[in-house]
Amino acid sequence: MPRLPGVTVLWRAALTGALLCAIGLLPWLSRTDPALTVLKARSAERDPAPEVLAAVREQLGLDAGPLPLLGRWLGGLARGDAGESWISGSAVLPGVVQALGVSLLLMTVAMAVALATAGAVCARTLWLGAGGRALGTRSGGAAAMIASLPEFLTASVLATVVGVQLGWLPALGWYGPPWLILPALALGLPAGALLGRMLDDSLPGAFAEPWALAATARGITGRSIARQALRRCFPGLLPNLGLFVVGLTGGSVAVEQIFDIPGLGRLTLQAAIAQDLPVLQAGTLALLLLAALAGGLARGLAQLMLGPVLRDGALQSLHRPSPPARSVLPLVYGGALLAVVCAGLTRDPLVLDTAARLRAPSWAHPFGTDALGRDVLARVGHGALTTLALALAVSVAALLIGVALGLVPRVSGAAVDTVNAIPPVLAGLLVVGVAGSGPYTPALAVAAVAWAPLAAHTSALLRQERATTHLTATRALGAGPFHLLRYELLPAVVPPVARHALLRLPAVALALASLGFLGLGAQPPSPEWGLLMAENLPYAERAPWSVLAPATVLALLGALAVSASGGVRLRKPVRVRGLATAGPRQAP
Incomplete structure (x- = not known):
């Protein structure tokens, strides 16, 4: 059944309108006085007296409420005036x-x-x-x-x-x-x-x-x-x-x-x-x-x-059964990451020693100290519990949502484009406005946008897999839609998308760190990695170890995710090139 362009345009317009409405409600969602925020942005030194705030509200039309403001903005936009x-x-x-x-x-x-x-x-x-x-x-x-x-x-x-x-x-x-x-x-x-x-x-x-x-x-x-x-x-x-x-x-x-x-x-x-x-x-x-x-x-x-191969069903499947990659690298990277975390957990991340500010790495402080004299190894280790757990939970949720929505591209296509257009910072502000600020705000914000790439990947693979010769043959043998989905489409689509999700695990941790870096997540003295790098970035030239330590642990996480992704494979062995060619699939 072909996709109806009019329905797609209406669905995209509805999503765009909903997002713009949510942004228009942002000052009221955040439960702050918009006039006070605007006044502080205009002049931080000016006294926020009631008459001054009333003048700002009158000038901007804030007393009318968010919906009239949004209506006036949309009306002006139709005339080319934003x-x-x-x-x-x-x-x-x-x-x-x-x-x-x-x-x-x-x-x-x-x-x-x-x-x-x-x-x-x-x-x-x-x-x-x-x-x-x-x-x-x-x-x-x-x-x-x-x-x-x-x-x-x-x-x-x-x-x-x-x-x-x-x-x-x-x-x-x-x-x-x-x-x-x-x-x-x-x-x-x-x-x-x-x-x-x-x-x-x-x-x-x-x-x-x-x-x-x-x-x-x-x-x-x-x-x-x-x-x-x-x-x-x-x-x-x-x-x-x-x-x-x-x-x-x-x-x-x-x-x-x-x-x-x-x-x-x-x-x-x-x-x-x-x-x-x-x-x-x-x-x-x-x-x-x-x-x-x-x-x-x-x-x-x-x-x-x-x-025309999509129309004729003449493609070969790119994602064939293959053996899990056998490598010791996941053990090496995982062992190094675990060793760092365990070593940090044995230390107190909140102990201040002003006499040891910005000390270089030593036996007493293997990762050095920060600007307040706190042990960087301790803060990296304790921050890992929050950062890694949240990153893993967000990645799993993004994978499940991405695969589920990617299987219905008519519904998810416009949603993917719309969600992807939202910068994580804006998503974080919207989540803060609705749920309030806290250590889990970045996780909610990243989870709201992290599924989009996985859904797009799922839809692209599903489109090609439906045009493969083996699927045409299986359908000709009388297989129904459920059989095709369970035994042909999902086994071909889920492993590469799962590997994609593993590859994005460091990016999820990075997005969480970025929101923490911008002050939208955990607050001091939390050892969350993004906040940790934000606190030490001004001292990067004088004490580079204070920033490089959490960055190196993030890099270790990336290497672990990439090396472990080779183990996410279909069960049948793959044979590559002239020495070994891929055998035919057998329907169960």
């Missing part, structure tokens, strides 16, 4: 358009860095597969380390070391192409490492397909085979690539803050904190339109690349 900023009094639309242009330029360069990084990550698999060699276990440890580095930490290190100490590139401002390089690296390297690992996961299936075996037998060059393998695997990743585009545009808040870039993410954050609703709503609407455009282009390009 209103005036509550803080500066200037027109909103020109500022949002300018900030969007800056973010799009930064996103373009960051995406080029991400694609180059992805190519480097899967270069070994491409070289071995194109040459007809067996594809062994891929650890991906280096890629995991890169993907697990917090963007704000990478940006701070690049700005401090490359920009300030070495002076190779400008570190602050936005004045021309040289100012693009460092922030693009901070954004593109982690995204490219994750994208490369996902592509590397699909390539062995492409090299095992009959066309690749036939091309090798006919003497086709390895470069041509590798290029066609990329073309075969890329459509399944295009939905997530579209999500990366939106995420790099609106989710680069910390990077834009550190490098002083006047982008849309920073503008949205500042508007959200100041409760400048016209700017916040216009910025969010710009992200939603970008998400719809990027999602539509990604789906159209995937359709163009696959051609």
Whole structure:
């Protein structure tokens, strides 16, 4: 049954309207006086006298309530007028358009860095597969380390070391192409490492397909085979690539803050904190339109690349039965992570020793001390209990929701684009407004958006799997929808999506840390990792160990997740290339 464009447009419009309404209610949801917040943003020194607050309410029309305000804003938007900023009094639309242009330029360069990084990550698999060699276990440890580095930490290190100490590139401002390089690296390297690992996961299936075996037998060059393998695997990743585009545009808040870039993410954050609703709503609407455009282009390009094989059911399944990867690396990474946590748990994370402030690592303090003289190892160990437990719980919830919604793409397609357009910081503010601030606020905020990439991946794989020859044959033998879902579709879709969820486990921990870094999560003296890095970041140049310690533990978590993801496989053995070819499936 074909999808009805009108229904899809209405569903997307309803979701957009609901989100804009939620943003319009943000000051009232947070149970604060919007007039007081606006007054503090305009002039922090001004006395909030009742008559002053009354004048602000009258000027902004706050006494009418949120719904009339939203109605006036939507009415002006229909005329091309997004209103005036509550803080500066200037027109909103020109500022949002300018900030969007800056973010799009930064996103373009960051995406080029991400694609180059992805190519480097899967270069070994491409070289071995194109040459007809067996594809062994891929650890991906280096890629995991890169993907697990917090963007704000990478940006701070690049700005401090490359920009300030070495002076190779400008570190602050936005004045021309040289100012693009460092922030693009901070954004593109982690995204490219994750994208490369996902592509590397699909390539062995492409090299095992009959066309690749036939091309090798006919003497086709390895470069041509590798290029066609990329073309075969890329459509399944295009939905997530579209999500990366939106995420790099609106989710680069910390990077834009550190490098002083006047982008849309920073503008949205500042508007959200100041409760400048016209700017916040216009910025969010710009992200939603970008998400719809990027999602539509990604789906159209995937359709163009696959051609008529989806209609004719002539595809081979990329995700074939394979043995679990046997490697000692998960034990090594897991043992190192466990050792750090256990060592930290034996120490008190709250003991202050002002005489030992910012001490370098020693036998007494293996990870050094922070600016208050507290043991960094103790704080990392105790913070792991909260950070890792929350990250694991959010990842499991995101996997279950993502797979469930990905199986019904007509319902989830527009929701994925809409949810992905919400920066985690804005999601955190909305959750704070509804549920209040607390240690679990970041988990609720990240869980609200973390399922979207997994749902997009599930839908893309499901679409291709339904067009495979073995499914057509099984259907012709009389198999019903439940049999096909239980014994054919789910076994082919769930393992790669589960591996994807494991690859995103460090990203979930990173998102939790980022919200803590921005002050939306746990509060001092909690040893939560994001707060830990935020507290010590001002001392990174003088005492780098205070920041590198939690960042290294995050990197260990990434390496563990990537190496362990090789064990999430189907039960039947896979045979790769001419030495061993994949056998036919047998319906149970």
